[in-house]
Amino acid sequence: MTRFLRENGLSLFFGTILVMALAGQAVAGLAEFNDQQLVAGLQPLTMRDYLLSSDFAVDVAENWQSEFLQFLLYIYATVWLLQRGSSESKELDRRGHESDQDQLVGPHATDRSPAWARAGGWRLAIYSRSLSIMMGSIFLLSWLAQSIAGRASYNAQQLSQYSDPVSWLGYVSSADFWSRTLQNWQSEFLAVAAMAVFAIYLRQRGSPESKPVGAPHDSTGLEG
Structure with missing residues (x-):
């Protein structure tokens, strides 16, 4: 244990x-x-009734979708985009998908490599992108859940005010939906940008999210 x-x-x-x-x-x-x-x-x-309500569901879903969008964009963006001096960036000469040898796939896989990393064709293509596929799928499902629960909550408020309810398409194009969505997105994007930049100059001893304490500011892709 x-x-x-x-x-x-x-x-x-x-x-x-x-x-x-x-x-x-x-x-x-x-x-x-x-x-x-x-x-x-x-x-x-x-x-019990509150946990099953659309009000609770939409509050949870709108936060979850923004978090998984953050990681989806971060995972994919760091394949191609670099930040000199940041531990959140790859080294400056490793932009892109890298070679099969670097990635230990196909004939370069080891005995301990996952089976689909040793395979070729569609299995390797899927496994090579499996993390972003999973993050993207959870983001889309969470966003869908937000839209469905948000519509239910919005329509309950509309009916309490003797106003007409809206359709799903009407809700996802409404100011309420996009206000909920964008207020979460902007905070996630700010956090990622701040981490990438702060990691150039600031340190946390022993953390893999930081460079070694004594590493130069322009060292890129190092982990402490």
Whole structure:
């Protein structure tokens, strides 16, 4: 058990604080929602009903889709785009998909390489892009979930104000949908840009996200 915890500490840590953050969001969100219900003269919801509501779903989905979009763009952009001096960038002479030898695929694969890395054809083509495919798929599913839950929440508000509900296409072209979406996107893009630039000049000893403390500012692609 000790070995398992040590070797999986990063995923266990973030998985734990994810559950804690979701629980905190549910408690705070329910309190806010029920305050609004009481002001409007409506019945408050139980925790179970709130967790199954479109209001909770849209709040979760709109954050998830922006996070996975951030990683999708970051993964793909760092194949081709470089940042001199940043540990978040590849070395300046390694732009692009790199050679089969560098990537340990096909005849250059080792005995411990994944089976699809040793294969050729469509299996290697898919596996070579599997990370961005997965991130892109989760982003699209989260964005779809946001649009469906957001529409339900928006239409509930419309009906409470004796206004007409909107279709799904009407909602995804509405200001409400894009306001929710873009306020999350801009924060993710800011965070990535800040990390890429700060990593040129600032250090965190022992972190693979930082260069070694004594590395020159213009060293690119080094990990500490």
